[in-house]
Amino acid sequence: MVDFIKEDVIYDLLQKAQKCEAGEVREIIAKAMECKGLDLSEVAKLLYVEREDLLEELLDAAKFIKNKVYGKRVVLFAPLYTSNECTNNCLYCGFRRDNKELHRKTLSTREIVSEAKAIEAQGHKRILLICGEDPGKTHVDHMVEAMEAIYKSADIRRINVEAAPMKVEDYKKLKDAGIGTYVIFQETYNREVYKKMHPVGLKADFDWRITAIDRAFEAGIDDVGVGALLGLYDYRFEVLGLLMHVQSFEKRFGVGPHTISVPRLRPALGWGLNEIPNEVNDQDFKKIVAIYRMAIPYTGIILSTRERAEFRDELLSIGVSQISAGSKTNPGGYKEDDDKADQFEVSDHRSLPKMLETICDKGYIPSFCTACYRRCRTGEAFMEYAKGAEIHSFCQPNAILTFKENLMDFGTEVLKEKGNGIIHKALTEIEDLKIREMTEEKLKEIENGKRDLYF
Numbered sequence: 001m002v003d004f005i006k007e008d009v010i011y012d013l014l015q016k017a018q019k020c021e022a023g024e025v026r027e028i029i030a031k032a033m034e035c036k037g038l039d040l041s042e043v044a045k046l047l048y049v050e051r052e053d054l055l056e057e058l059l060d061a062a063k064f065i066k067n068k069v070y071g072k073r074v075v076l077f078a079p080l081y082t083s084n085e086c087t088n089n090c091l092y093c094g095f096r097r098d099n100k101e102l103h104r105k106t107l108s109t110r111e112i113v114s115e116a117k118a119i120e121a122q123g124h125k126r127i128l129l130i131c132g133e134d135p136g137k138t139h140v141d142h143m144v145e146a147m148e149a150i151y152k153s154a155d156i157r158r159i160n161v162e163a164a165p166m167k168v169e170d171y172k173k174l175k176d177a178g179i180g181t182y183v184i185f186q187e188t189y190n191r192e193v194y195k196k197m198h199p200v201g202l203k204a205d206f207d208w209r210i211t212a213i214d215r216a217f218e219a220g221i222d223d224v225g226v227g228a229l230l231g232l233y234d235y236r237f238e239v240l241g242l243l244m245h246v247q248s249f250e251k252r253f254g255v256g257p258h259t260i261s262v263p264r265l266r267p268a269l270g271w272g273l274n275e276i277p278n279e280v281n282d283q284d285f286k287k288i289v290a291i292y293r294m295a296i297p298y299t300g301i302i303l304s305t306r307e308r309a310e311f312r313d314e315l316l317s318i319g320v321s322q323i324s325a326g327s328k329t330n331p332g333g334y335k336e337d338d339d340k341a342d343q344f345e346v347s348d349h350r351s352l353p354k355m356l357e358t359i360c361d362k363g364y365i366p367s368f369c370t371a372c373y374r375r376c377r378t379g380e381a382f383m384e385y386a387k388g389a390e391i392h393s394f395c396q397p398n399a400i401l402t403f404k405e406n407l408m409d410f411g412t413e414v415l416k417e418k419g420n421g422i423i424h425k426a427l428t429e430i431e432d433l434k435i436r437e438m439t440e441e442k443l444k445e446i447e448n449g450k451r452d453l454y455f
């Protein structure tokens with residue numbers, strides 16, 4: 001049995017954390033604002049913060065860290081579901097084997113490319129390929145062929161993949177095909193709950209799943225994304241479990257996660273539950289996002305369209321750095337919607353241009369940047385840049401350049417007006433005058449028709 005997650009240690013930390021006084025909470029918050037992260041016992045104490053004034057201080061600290069590390073950038077992407085066929089029976093998921101109501105479909109490579117082109121036509125440059133686990137249909141070659149065809153036929157510049165655990169040699173195939181981030185959620189870090197939620201199929205094996213990231217690293221993939229499905233078990237346990245997992249692979253491979261996702265469980269058509277077992281309310285959800293931001297300040301936090309529009313907007317300031325927009329969660333959904341084929345119900349239905357307008361209205365700058373991955377600033381190299389705050393010298397100019405490209409190619413008049421205003425402001429925020437000048441030159445080149453310029 002793999003022992004990355006020491007449940008007795010987590011329960012012990014949680015029990016001791018309940019006695020934490022306000023003074024100690026404030027000391028932990030002050031430490032977090034140094035942007036060096038927090039240890040598990042400190043995180044446990046923050047997870048018990050309920051007092052309104054302390055909660056406000058905690059959220060304010062997360063805002064400060066988000067701003068210091070990420071500035072005003074918000075990275076955008078769209079999911080591309082290649083299949084909803086699955087041999088597992090995860091009780092919380094609409095794709096599960098026993099859901100007879102679901103319209104099943106696995107896209108051909110040609111259909112996947114057509115979906116990628118539809119996503120590209122919205123203005124996206126980054127996609128997340130996702131599928132259920134069906135060894136006969138969604139094996140690694142299905143993903144690899146899709147990636148190769150998309151890179152060849154569409155102007156999609158980064159393909160991240162969320163897929164079931166694989167063997168090292170299969171991860172190597174994804175690496176060779178040009179994977180950006182490999183994303184895998186443990187769903188729950190509690191073994192008992194995991195067993196209950198994953199009664200049959202390959203996914204029933206907790207250890208095979210929790211060691212997936214190790215095998216991805218062994219295959220040379222050094223950008224990984226993790227997540228716990230919030231709502232399956234006590235959120236405090238899940239946050240500590242996830243951070244314990246992170247510590248374990250960071251210690252062994254020297255690289256932390258590139259992203260953490262914060263999916264919150266929602267009812268799905270044909271799921272196997274009667275209710276959400278441990279529903280996380282909005283207040284606690286905000287606290288979780290803020291605590292992740294404080295505990296691992298250099299890791300991106302991803303929020304999907306499961307959440308409501310206005311709540312997503314609010315979470316941007318607290319710590320979320322990447323969001324999906326204009327999403328469809330059924331295979332083929334960008335060409336043809338089918339609400340009997342979705343994995344979950346989308347709550348935020350705003351199109352990408354509408355989302356971009358909102359981001360601008362809130363004073364943020366949208367980014368379609370994919371430069372780090374293409375310049376090999378991944379894994380340990382990325383963390384070095386990020387922790388030395390040097391990443392700012394690349395990210396802000398690259399956000400400006402990629403957003404400008406989007407405005408030129410897809411912008412409505414309203415969006416152009418808002419976007420150019422934000423770009424102007426973002427330019428003045430580039431402290432290094434040489435880089436500011438170079439960015440201005442590249443902006444002129446984009447106006448004159450050049451594309452795909454980055455630092």
Ligand code: SF4
Nearest residue numbers: 086090093095096132
């Ligand atoms: S969560 Fe993934 S593995 Fe489980 S039923 Fe859904 S698609 Fe299949």
